[in-house]
Amino acid sequence: MGPGRSISVIFNRSSGSAAEKGDKLDEALARAALPATVVRVSGSEVAAAAERAASAGHVLVAAGGDGTVSTVAAVAVSAGSVFGVIPLGTLNHFARDAGIPTDLDQAIATVAAGHSRQLDVGDVNGVTFINNTSLGLYPHLVWEREHERSRGRGKWTAFAIALARTWRRYPTVHVRMIVDDLPLVRRTPFVFIGNGVYRAEGLGVGTRASLGGTLSIYSAPDVDRFEFPMLPIRAVAGRLGADVKFEAFTACEITIDTRRQTVDLAIDGELRSVPAPLRYTVRSRALTALVPEAP
Secondary structure, X not given: OOOOOOEEEEEEOOOOOHHHHHHHHHHHHHHHOOOEEEEEEOHHHHHHHHHHHHHOOOEEEEEEOHHXXXXXXXXXXXXXXXXXXXEOOOOOHHHHHHOOOOOHHHHHHHHHHOOEEEEEEEEEOOEEEOOEEEEEHHHHHHHHHHHHHHOOOOHHHHHHHHHHHHHHHOOOEEEEEXXXXXXXXXXXXXXXXXXXXXXXXXXXXXOEEEEEEEEEXXXXXXXXXXXXXXXXXXXXXXXXXXXXXXXXEEEOEEEEEOOOOEEEEEEOOEEXXXXXXXXXXXXXXXXXXXXOOOO
């Protein structure tokens, strides 16, 4: 990052505890004496705010959870902007896997230091994702959760209701896939596609052994509703043996077709309807991200 470049911090004020997080963000930026403009927007305005900052040649810094980070990153990829992260979410998947500190002051120091690295991102039908996408159970769960939250339910109450409804209905998807050159036909409760290599077993399950370079794909063909809750337990225990109906592949290109014209996808945790078939690729070195300098 060159000297004197303007920095826009895109802060999602509609996330949980936004007022408190905003105050702490302002205080930390002042402590660091980082000359940055904080742009406070609601969730639906994040992309437009990032696009305006990118058109002005600013460094784009996402301050929020994984949804905010993914939205700003997609704009950075499209505009060729330098991208930074101040993680303010619950899980902070991208920051954790990219080595960006989750501590507020350390994250801001990483932005100020200006050390960048070019990272790979995933692409599905022209839509950028930095973490993962999924079809099947999880989009249903997200839809039910957001429906309950729109009715005034708290976050965890809405999640519990959504989980119970999704498990009771247990929707499955019938997919025809080409994983690189390997054709597959499956009926499964989910198909998960990740940017990079995800750890499927052990205490580090859900983290990435590598960020980019390839796509990971996971499914659980013919697992029923009573077997399904045991999958994460067995994954953490490192017991996804041959008797478990769980499949894992890596590939550079994936095509997924369903019996529907559009597919409901969770893309980095946000719901989108995408026309079928789904075509996944890796966009190599597409994101210039501010990360700590390697020791």
